[in-house]
Amino acid sequence: MIKINNLSKSFSDNLVLENITTTIEHGEVVAVIGPSGSGKSTFLRCINLLESPSSGQILLHEMDITKPKINKLEIRKNIGMVFQHFHLFPHMTAFENVMYAPMKVKHQKRGEAEKIAKELLIKVGLTEKMDTYPNRLSGGQKQRVAIARALAMEPEIMLFDEPTSALDPEMVKEVLDVMKDLAKSGMTMVVVTHEMNFAKEVADRIIFMDGGQLIEEGEPISFFDNPQTKRAGDFLAKVL
Amino acid sequence: MNLDFSQIVPSIPFILEGIGATLKFVSVSILLGLILGTIFALCKISNKKWLKWPADAYTSIFRGTPLILQLMIIHYAVPQLFQYDIPVFLSAVLAFGLNSAAYVSEIIRAGIMAVDKGQVEAAEALGVAYRPMMLNIILPQAIKNILPALMNEFISLTKESALVSTIGYLDIMRRAEIVGSQLYRNFEPLLFAGLIYWVMVFILSTIGRWVERRMRHSD
Ligand SMILES: Nc1ncnc2c1ncn2[C@@H]1O[C@H](COP(=O)(O)OP(=O)(O)OP(=O)(O)O)[C@@H](O)[C@H]1O
Ligand SMILES: [Mg+2]
Numbered sequence: 326m327i328k329i330n331n332l333s334k335s336f337s338d339n340l341v342l343e344n345i346t347t348t349i350e351h352g353e354v355v356a357v358i359g360p361s362g363s364g365k366s367t368f369l370r371c372i373n374l375l376e377s378p379s380s381g382q383i384l385l386h387e388m389d390i391t392k393p394k395i396n397k398l399e400i401r402k403n404i405g406m407v408f409q410h411f412h413l414f415p416h417m418t419a420f421e422n423v424m425y426a427p428m429k430v431k432h433q434k435r436g437e438a439e440k441i442a443k444e445l446l447i448k449v450g451l452t453e454k455m456d457t458y459p460n461r462l463s464g465g466q467k468q469r470v471a472i473a474r475a476l477a478m479e480p481e482i483m484l485f486d487e488p489t490s491a492l493d494p495e496m497v498k499e500v501l502d503v504m505k506d507l508a509k510s511g512m513t514m515v516v517v518t519h520e521m522n523f524a525k526e527v528a529d530r531i532i533f534m535d536g537g538q539l540i541e542e543g544e545p546i547s548f549f550d551n552p553q554t555k556r557a558g559d560f561l562a563k564v565l
Numbered sequence: 566m567n568l569d570f571s572q573i574v575p576s577i578p579f580i581l582e583g584i585g586a587t588l589k590f591v592s593v594s595i596l597l598g599l600i601l602g603t604i605f606a607l608c609k610i611s612n613k614k615w616l617k618w619p620a621d622a623y624t625s626i627f628r629g630t631p632l633i634l635q636l637m638i639i640h641y642a643v644p645q646l647f648q649y650d651i652p653v654f655l656s657a658v659l660a661f662g663l664n665s666a667a668y669v670s671e672i673i674r675a676g677i678m679a680v681d682k683g684q685v686e687a688a689e690a691l692g693v694a695y696r697p698m699m700l701n702i703i704l705p706q707a708i709k710n711i712l713p714a715l716m717n718e719f720i721s722l723t724k725e726s727a728l729v730s731t732i733g734y735l736d737i738m739r740r741a742e743i744v745g746s747q748l749y750r751n752f753e754p755l756l757f758a759g760l761i762y763w764v765m766v767f768i769l770s771t772i773g774r775w776v777e778r779r780m781r782h783s784d
Contacts, residue, residue, distance in 0.1 A: 375690060398692045401690055401692040402692035404690075405690075408686070408687065412683035412684060414702055415706065416706060425693075429693055430694075475690075478691060478692065
């Protein structure tokens, strides 16, 4: 579904991503792991063009979305993103947060948008919190609203950038559970995470990055039990 | 020292008429400042150099020189170049409106920049276009920072408006001066004018505090 060819990104003369090549299949759950500063977020942000790649291609259904004349907004409608720090709209209730983009961007009728928003908030377990403003929600609840907000656009693929890193430990599970359900339902997902158990259990494939390079990728079991590169081995020794 | 307010009593209506004159030009100036300031603010936050640069230069010039100099240039210097007799009201509105635009554009720019960058990214990631993002997401949050600062700008503009007496605009200040020179007593009319300014600023400050409370409430 997404083919990434020799993707590189530099900020001024700081090379942050170096020749990343990989493919994300339809329905696949990919976990991206690696040390801090290795370029995981930048990689994710290139996929929905929040960062513009310096070179290389990203093919979404065979269409190169790195071409300068591409309509970024059109591409992003199809790619949901969940941030570490939620970034909910503080002046809107949970319900309004979820409804906003479908109405503004997809020009859905209010009734239809309301119906979808309600279903999604029920799905992420926030039936009681629909009319609550973000500042009255716990971190875990905020992140679930953020997931519902991204899903409301009915994207083909969901990107998660450390969705549980800003949460208190007791709230991590409720967010991961929602993500597991989503994975089971067949959503294509790319998840940057430090939750190794989640990666092991839910991901179809692990991408390990270090120093801006894709060092190793493979199935979780073989990757965690038997990493092929020294850098991956050293990293796993530290985090497991 | 002997104060005698009874002498200025017949002139009080004459001074009071200045309130209308002051308010008229202050409100037109504020309006001009708001419209131009908003446009300049939008130029400043844009990533196009050819929009940003002129707006920054404009702000730098109008904030970096004395208001009274700007007033003099507009009223005396420019008309001299073009052989055009500019009405005092127009000079006053231009000087104060153009000057205020520089401050207002900074207030609005700062208010927008203070909104968390994540808000822009969240909107962009959802495919929201620039205009609805600004109108529905960024401005409603920025307005909390902008409105209280704008009220302060209006207050200082109201006070500084007394400068237009120097070009002969018949505002509160000018009228107090005229009465003073007619009576050969300056203290009483000036004190009276001061009282009027204080009351106007007091009212504006009260509105300002109310606005600020409202803004904090809606958090
Ligand atoms: N907008 C930017 N401008 C300049 N440098 C940047 C920018 N964004 C990221 N970088 C740099 O790129 C490198 C990779 O950053 P990135 O955020 O992608 O790493 P990461 O793997 O997500 O790290 P973490 O686990 O800490 O989130 C870092 O050295 C960072 O300083
Ligand atoms: Mg990161």
